[in-house]
Every structure is written in C-alpha cells, then in structure tokens.
Amino acid sequence: MFMVRSSAQYANMVDVIHTTLSEQSSRRHTVEPIPETMRASVLLAKGHIEMQRRPVPHPGPGDVLVKVSSVGICGSDTHYLREGRIGHYVVTEPLILGHEAAGTIVATGKGVAEARIGERVSIEPQRPDPNTVETRRGDYNLCPHMRFYGTPPIDGALCEYVTIGSEFAHVVPDAMSDDAAALCEPLSVAIAAARKGGITAGSHVLVAGAGPIGIATIQVAAAFGATSLTVTDLDAGRRDLALTFGATTALDPRETSLTGLHADVFIDASGAPAAITSGIEAVRPGGTVVLVGMGAETMELPVQTIQNRELNLTGVFRYAHTWPTAIELAASGRLDLDRMVTATFPLEEAEAALNADRTPGTIKAVVRL
Numbered sequence: 225m226f227m228v229r230s231s232a233q234y235a236n237m238v239d240v241i242h243t244t245l246s247e248q249s250s251r252r253h254t255v256e257p258i259p260e261t262m263r264a265s266v267l268l269a270k271g272h273i274e275m276q277r278r279p280v281p282h283p284g285p286g287d288v289l290v291k292v293s294s295v296g297i298c299g300s301d302t303h304y305l306r307e308g309r310i311g312h313y314v315v316t317e318p319l320i321l322g323h324e325a326a327g328t329i330v331a332t333g334k335g336v337a338e339a340r341i342g343e344r345v346s347i348e349p350q351r352p353d354p355n356t357v358e359t360r361r362g363d364y365n366l367c368p369h370m371r372f373y374g375t376p377p378i379d380g381a382l383c384e385y386v387t388i389g390s391e392f393a394h395v396v397p398d399a400m401s402d403d404a405a406a407l408c409e410p411l412s413v414a415i416a417a418a419r420k421g422g423i424t425a426g427s428h429v430l431v432a433g434a435g436p437i438g439i440a441t442i443q444v445a446a447a448f449g450a451t452s453l454t455v456t457d458l459d460a461g462r463r464d465l466a467l468t469f470g471a472t473t474a475l476d477p478r479e480t481s482l483t484g485l486h487a488d489v490f491i492d493a494s495g496a497p498a499a500i501t502s503g504i505e506a507v508r509p510g511g512t513v514v515l516v517g518m519g520a521e522t523m524e525l526p527v528q529t530i531q532n533r534e535l536n537l538t539g540v541f542r543y544a545h546t547w548p549t550a551i552e553l554a555a556s557g558r559l560d561l562d563r564m565v566t567a568t569f570p571l572e573e574a575e576a577a578l579n580a581d582r583t584p585g586t587i588k589a590v591v592r593l
Contacts, residue, residue, distance in 0.1 A: 256330075258280060258289070258330055258331060258385070259280060260279065260280060261277045261278060261279055261280060262277070262278055262279075262280045262383055262384035262385050263275060263276075263277065263278075263383065263384050263571055263572075264276050264277070264278040264320050264379075264382065264383035264384070265320065265321070265322075265382040265383065265571055265572075265574035265575070265591075266278075266318045266319065266320055267304060267305060267315060267318065267319045267320070267321055268318050269308065269315070270305070270306065270307065270308030270315070271305065271306065271308075273305065273574060273575040273578070275571075275572060276318075278320075278383060280384070280385045281385060281386065281387045282331075282333075282387070283331055283332060283333035283336075283387045284333050284334075284387065285333050285334040285335050286333055286334070286335050286336060286389055286390055287332075287333040287336065287387045287388065287389055287390060288329045288331070288332050288333065288336055288340060288345075288387065288388060288389075288390045288393050289329065289330050289331035289332070289333075289385055289386075289387050290325075290327040290328065290329055290330070290345060290347060290385065290386050290387070290388060290393060291327050291328050291329075291330045291384065291385055291593075292325055292326075292327040292381050292383065292384055292385065292386060292593050293326055293327045293328065293402040293405075293406075293592070293593055294325070294326045294327070294401075294402035294403050294405065294406040294590055294591070294592055294593070295322040295324060295325045295381045295382055295406060295590065295591045295593070296322075296324030296325075296403070296406045296407050296409065296410065296436075296588055296589070296590050296591075297322070297324070297577050297578055297580065297581075297588070297589040297590070297591065298323065298324055298409075298410065298436075299435070299436075299518060299581070300323075300374070300375075300518065301321045301322060301323075301374060301380075301578055302578050302579070302581060303518070304319070304321060304374070304376075305321070305575075305578050305579075310518070311521060313375055313376050314376060315376050316376065316377075317376075317377060319374070319376055319377070319379060319380075320374065320379035320380045320381070320382050320383050321374045321380050321382050321574075321578070322373065322374050322380035322381040322382035322383075322591070323349040323372065323373035323374040323375075323380050323381060323409060324349075324381075324406045324407060324409040324410060325346075325347045325349065325373070325380075325381035325386065325406050325409070326344070326345065326346050326347060326396070326402050326403075326405030326406040326408075327344075327345065327347070327386075327402075327593075328342065328343065328344050328345070329341055329342065329343045329345060329393060330385070332390070333387075333390075336390045340390065340393075343393075343395050344395070344396050344398070344400075344402075344405065345393040345394055345395055345396060345405070346393075346394045346396050346405040346406065346408040346409075346547065346550075346551065347373075347381065347386070347388050347392065347393060347394075347406075347409075348388075348392040348393075348394060348409075348412070348543075348547050349372060349373030349374070349380070349381070349388070349392075349409065350364070350365065350370060350371075350372055350373075350392060350542070351370065351371035351372070351378075351388070351389060351392075352364040352365075352367035352369070352370050352371075353367050353368075353369035353370070356368060356369060362544065362545070363544060364544050365416075365541055365542040365543055365544040366541065372542070373386070382571065382574050382591060383571075384571075384593060394408070394547045394548070394551060396408075396551055396555070397551075397555050399555065400551070400554060400555055401561075401562055402592070403561070403562055403565050403568075403590050403592075404554050404561040404562050406590065407440075407554075407561040407564060407565075407588065407590075408547060408550040408551060408554060408561075410436050410437055410440050410588075411440050411443075411444070411546075411550045411553070411554065411559075411561060412542075412543040412546035412547060412550050413437055413440065413516065413540065413542070413543055414437060414440035414441040414443070414444040415444055415543065415546045415549050415550055415553075416540050416542070416543040416544070416546055417441055417444075417491050417493075417514050417516050417540045418441065418444045418445055418448050418491075420512070420514045420538050420540055421489035421490075421491055421512045421514045422488075422489065422512060423444075423445050423448040423449070423450055423488075423489055424448060424449055425448075425449030425451075426449065426450075426451050427445070427448070427449065427450040427451070427452075427488045427489055428450070428451070428452040428454075428485075428486065428487050428488045428489075429445045429450045429452065429453050429454070429487060429488065429489045429490075429491065430454045430455075430456070430482070430485060430487040430489070430490045430491070430503055430506055430507070431445070431453070431454070431455045431456070431466075431471070431490075431491050431492075431493060432455075432456050432457075432477075432490070432491070432492045432493060432494045432496070432499040432500070432502075432503050432517070433455075433456075433457060433492065433493035433494030433495075433496075433499065433517055434455050434456075434457040434459070434462035434463060434465060434466040434471075434474070434493075435457075435462070435493065435494075435587065436564060436587055436588045437493040437516060437517070438455065438457070438462075438466070438493035438494070439465070439466060439469050439564055439587060440559075440561075440564070441491055441493055441516070442455060442466055442469050442470050442471050443469055443470055443558075443559035443560070444553070444559065445470075445489075445491075446470035446559075447553055447558045447559055450489075451472075452472055452473075452487075453470060453471045453472045453473070454471065454472065454473040454474075454475060454482075454485065454487070455471040455473070455474050455475070456474075456475050456476070456477045456482070456499065456502075456503075457474070457476075457494075458476065458477070458478065460476070461584065461585055462587075463475070463476065465587065469559075469560070469563075470559075477498070477499065477502055481502075482502050482503065482505065482506035483505055483506065484506075485506035485507075486506070486507075486508040486511075487503075487506050487507050487508065487511060488507075488508060488511050488512070489507075489511060489512050489513075489514065490503040490504065490506060490507045490511070490512070490513045490514070491514045491516060492513075492514070492515050492516060492517050493516050493517045494517045494519070495517030495518045495519025495520070496517070496519060497519065497520060497523040497524070499517075500515065500519070500523065500525070501524075501525065501526055504525065504526055504529055504530065504535065504537075505526060505529060507533065507535055508533070509533040509534060509535075510533065510534055510535070510536075511533070511535055511536070512535070512536040512537075512538070513530075513535055513536065513537045513538070514538055514539070514540060515537075515538070515539045515540070516539075516540045525537075564587050564588045565587075565588050565589075565590050566585060566586050566587045566588060566589070567580045567583070567586055567588075567589040567590070568589070568590050568591075568592050569589065569590070569591050569592070570591070570592065570593075571591055571593050573591075574591055577589045577590070577591050
C-alpha cells in the first residue's frame with residue numbers, strides 16, 4: 225500500500241468494501257477481444273480537437289486495463305480546450321482529456337488477480353509516487369510527482385481504453401449506472417471539501433456556485449447532516465435547481481447581502497473573487513472557509529476579517545481516500561448523481577460535450593462510449 229498514516233485501517237476498509245461489492249455483483253459483462261488500436265478524442269492545440277486512432281495501452285504490473293463506458297466533462301477539461309493551460313499546467317503536445325471515468329476491467333497486469341476481469345469500476349484518476357513524503361503520510365493527492373488523467377502530459381479517458389493502478393479501480397454495485405460511477409470523481413471533490421469544512425449534524429453551510437461541484441457539495445453536506453444549506457449563484461435556473469438537490473435557501477448575491485448569515489462553513493465552488501469575499505464575511509467567528517472553485521491565481525482577501533474572527537481558511541486539491549464514501553453515498557440513494565447529467569454525447573462529439581457548458585441549463589455533460 226502507498227500510505228503510512230492510518231494505512232492499515234484504510235487498506236482494510238477498501239478490502240472490505242471491494243469484497244462486499246464483488247460478492248454483491250454477480251453480473252459479469254462478456255469481455256470481448258481487445259483490439260490493437262482504439263478511438264481517442266485528442267486535443268492537438270488550443271481549440272482544436274481531433275479523433276484519432278491510438279494503440280490500446282497494456283496494463284503494467286499492478287495495473288488493470290479498463291474499457292471506458294462513461295466520461296464526465298469537467299471545467300478543467302474546458303479550460304484546456306479554450307485556454308490551452310491551467311496555471312502552470314500547459315498543453316504543449318497532443319493530449320487526451322477527461323478524468324471523470326468509469327468502465328469495465330478487461331485485462332490485468334502482473335500481480336493483479338484475473339478474477340477482477342469483468343468488474344465494473346469507477347476510476348480514481350491518480351497515480352501518485354508511492355515513495356514521496358506526501359504519499360507516505362497519506363496525503364497522496366499532494367504528491368509532487370502525481371500523474372493525473374487529462375493533465376499535461378498525462379492522457380485522460382476520452383478514449384476507449386485506459387490503464388490505472390488496480391487499487392484506484394473501485395468496484396461499483398450493479399445498481400449504479402455508468403454515468404453515476406464516472407461522477408464519483410466530482411462527488412469525491414465535494415466529499416473532500418465537506419471533510420475539510422468539518423460539516424456534521426446541525427451544521428449551517430454556505431455554498432457559492434451551483435454548478436456541478438456546487439450541486440455535489442450541497443448533496444454531500446445534506447448527507448453529512450447539515451440542517452441549513454444556503455447556496456448563492458447568479459443564474460436563477462441554477463438556484464432553482466439547487467433547491468431540488470437539498471439547498472434550503474438559494475440567493476442571488478447581487479440582490480441579497482450575506483452579512484450576518486453566521487455560517488459554520490463556507491465552501492466556494494465558484495472561483496469568483498466577489499463570491500469568495502462575501503462568503504468569508506458571512507462566516508461566524510471560528511468558522512471554516514474552504515476554497516474549491518478554480519479562479520484567479522491571485523486575489524485580495526478580507527484579511528482583517530479572517531484574523532479577527534480566527535477563521536480557518538483552507539483549500540481543496542483533488543481528493544484522497546474518498547471513493548469508498550462516494551460509492552456508498554451514491555449506492556445508498558442518499559444523493560442523486562444521475563440527475564446531474566443534463567446532456568450526453570458520443571465520443572465522436574467530444575468537442576460538443578466540452579462546449580456544452582455554454583448551453584443554458586447544462587449542469588453536467590457526459591460522453592458515453
């Protein structure tokens with residue numbers, strides 16, 4: 225295993241969940257012969273997507289080969305398409321985007337039981353270096369040598385087959401759809417944010433932004449026991465949708481001041497400087513601020529408010545140890561990932577999927593293979 229802090233407990237939890245789901249999952253898909261090449265949607269340069277034939281990858285030691293069934297489109301994917309970069313991650317060579325993925329294991333590498341062939345899995349799209357300090361202490365999401373799907377120069381999942389470390393291919397129950405299995409990825413971001421915020425029974429939570437991460441965060445906060453869930457968004461349609469996913473109040477921040485809200489936890493899923501500033505002002509003394517949304521690289525913050533109220537200010541970078549919880553929450557019916565899907569596309573129309581966020585009413589676009 226690749227972590228030291230609570231490694232035995234976490235490994236045991238993963239083994240138990242994997243065993244239980246494997247026992248529950250009596251259905252095994254017929255595995256077809258694996259071709260030599262596959263279809264792939266490739267970002268050649270900023271704004272330029274092309275369908276190509278690529279060699280099917282071979283699973284290395286400890287890996288599994290997954291035939292991809294569903295890929296969710298994330299805001300980071302659209303950033304790479306339109307801007308060619310996110311911060312210091314720059315697209316300099318052809319890149320396959322996509323990191324929200326699910327599929328079926330069709331082959332295993334050395335050291336992985338062939339019994340895993342046929343399992344339906346949700347992919348945790350990370351390959352941390354097992355020997356870094358961050359990984360060994362359990363914070364593998366902070367590994368400085370991380371190889372993450374769809375992040376230059378690592379190819380992602382907008383293709384027919386991918387490989388991943390076997391421990392990052394999480395078995396899902398038969399009742400879970402392929403789309404929901406793929407959306408365990410953004411759900412994991414929300415779980416990481418809720419954990420950082422310390423959301424618990426009776427928490428008063430403020431969420432800025434009712435996009436995919438905001439909607440997932442609302443659902444997770446409710447599942448964690450939050451009793452007051454206020455969401456802000458500039459779009460009336462998204463505010464109305466947030467109410468159907470568990471928000472107790474939905475506000476237009478241009479019309480309603482958040483001062484005096486006294487939230488226990490503020491989670492920003494917008495990345496907008498104005499939303500972050502007003503959200504911080506709405507947090508009670510000793511409360512917590514969690515920054516999740518991708519925004520400007522730098523911004524001004526109300527430092528005196530943070531100091532005088534002794535606010536806990538932190539960020540979230542991806543996730544660690546979240547998939548077992550994500551699968552359990554989704555499978556239990558405590559939240560609804562399928563209803564977040566508002567548009568679907570075939571692989572050949574991946575570029576349209578990447579631009580679907582420009583269509584009013586779109587929450588989550590999914591590419592189905």
